[in-house]
Amino acid sequence: METLPTGISVLDREFGGGLPSGSVVVLTASPASQSELIVDRLARVRECRYLTTVRSPEAVEDGLKRDSGGTADGDGVVVSSVEAEPIDDALSVADDLPERGTLVVDSVGPFEAGDRDGYRAFLNGVRRRVVDAGGIAVLHALKGETDGPNRTVTTQVADVVFDLRTTVTGTEIANRLVVPKFRGGAALEEPLKLKLTDTVTVDTSRDIA
Numbered sequence: 001m002e003t004l005p006t007g008i009s010v011l012d013r014e015f016g017g018g019l020p021s022g023s024v025v026v027l028t029a030s031p032a033s034q035s036e037l038i039v040d041r042l043a044r045v046r047e048c049r050y051l052t053t054v055r056s057p058e059a060v061e062d063g064l065k066r067d068s069g070g071t072a073d074g075d076g077v078v079v080s081s082v083e084a085e086p087i088d089d090a091l092s093v094a095d096d097l098p099e100r101g102t103l104v105v106d107s108v109g110p111f112e113a114g115d116r117d118g119y120r121a122f123l124n125g126v127r128r129r130v131v132d133a134g135g136i137a138v139l140h141a142l143k144g145e146t147d148g149p150n151r152t153v154t155t156q157v158a159d160v161v162f163d164l165r166t167t168v169t170g171t172e173i174a175n176r177l178v179v180p181k182f183r184g185g186a187a188l189e190e191p192l193k194l195k196l197t198d199t200v201t202v203d204t205s206r207d208i209a
Contacts, residue, residue, distance in 0.1 A: 001184065004100060004136055007045030008038065008200045010192065019160060020184040021100065022131040024123070026108075026139045026154055029164035034175065034196035035140065038164065039106055040064055041200055042138050047076040047098040051090055053110045057081050060106070066198075087111070087118060091125045097133045106140040112150040119150050123157045159183040165191070175203070 005018040012018050019025065025042075029035030040063055043050055052060050057079040064077055082090040090111075097103050103126065105111070111122055130137045141154055155161055161181040167174050176191035195203040 002100070002134060005045055007041045010194070010200070010202050014188060014192065015182075015185055019136055021134040021136065022127075023159040023184070024127055024130060024137045024139065024157060025160040025162065026141050026158040027162040027164065028141045028143055028155075030166050031142045031144060033164055033166040035142075035164050036063060036106075037196050037198075038162070038200060039104060039138060039140050042136075043077050043102055043104050046100060046102055046135075048078070048102040048104060049093055049097050050077055050079045050104045050106065051082045051093055052079060052106050053082055054107055083110075087114075087122045087125070091122070091129070094126060094129045097129055097135055099133055099135070101133055101135040103130055103135065103137040104140070105137070107142050108139040108154060109142055112141070112148060112154060114150075116150060116153065120153060120157075123153065127157070155181070160185075164194075172205075 002021040003015075003017040003019065004021050005012050006015075027035060027038060044064060050060060060079045078096075080093045082093060090105075094103050105126070111119055126137050139154060139158070141151065158181065160183065161179065163178040163180065165176045165178060175194045175196050177194055178191045179188040181187055193203040195201045
């Protein structure tokens with residue numbers, strides 16, 4: 001099984017070069033966090049098909065251009081706007097996934113809001129396309145009041161779960177990435193403290209009790 005870089009050096013070091021090809025990755029995070037920065041980096045490292053269900057394609061493309069890492073100016077990233085229904089329309093976009101490419105669904109919430117059987121069919125379709133291409137799927141799953149029973153389905157189907165936890169204490173904003181699940185690899189024993197500004201790096205500042 002091939003290992004594909006994430007485009008985020010700290011993660012590639014922790015995971016022995018990247019993520020196993022054919023993996024479905026879920027990133028859970030607060031809507032008010034900098035999780036989009038992580039998604040953008042994952043999208044830019046190789047050819048990508050980016051499905052946006054909430055933001056406009058123009059907003060996504062502008063964000064990719066502002067991000068200074070990965071593929072220059074977002075070249076190789078094809079952004080499409082999709083609705084939660086019908087699911088077949090979203091999967092037809094995924095049919096164009098290049099070999100070793102990345103499929104991003106940002107966010108997966110509107111699909112999770114549908115019926116369980118339909119959503120399960122969507123996830124299985126995503127997995128088939130990613131496995132066939134030898135690539136990676138990234139599902140951006142935002143936390144909040146809309147979390148429903150299908151969020152359990154999302155994390156159960158996923159091969160890798162990234163859980164970004166953002167806390168504000170005093171004058172510090174702390175971002176910790178927890179990786180509780182990693183099929184085909186080793187989950188992290190401790191959270192990674194990340195610095196999320198215009199890039200993704202390790203935060204070396206000390207925690208103050």
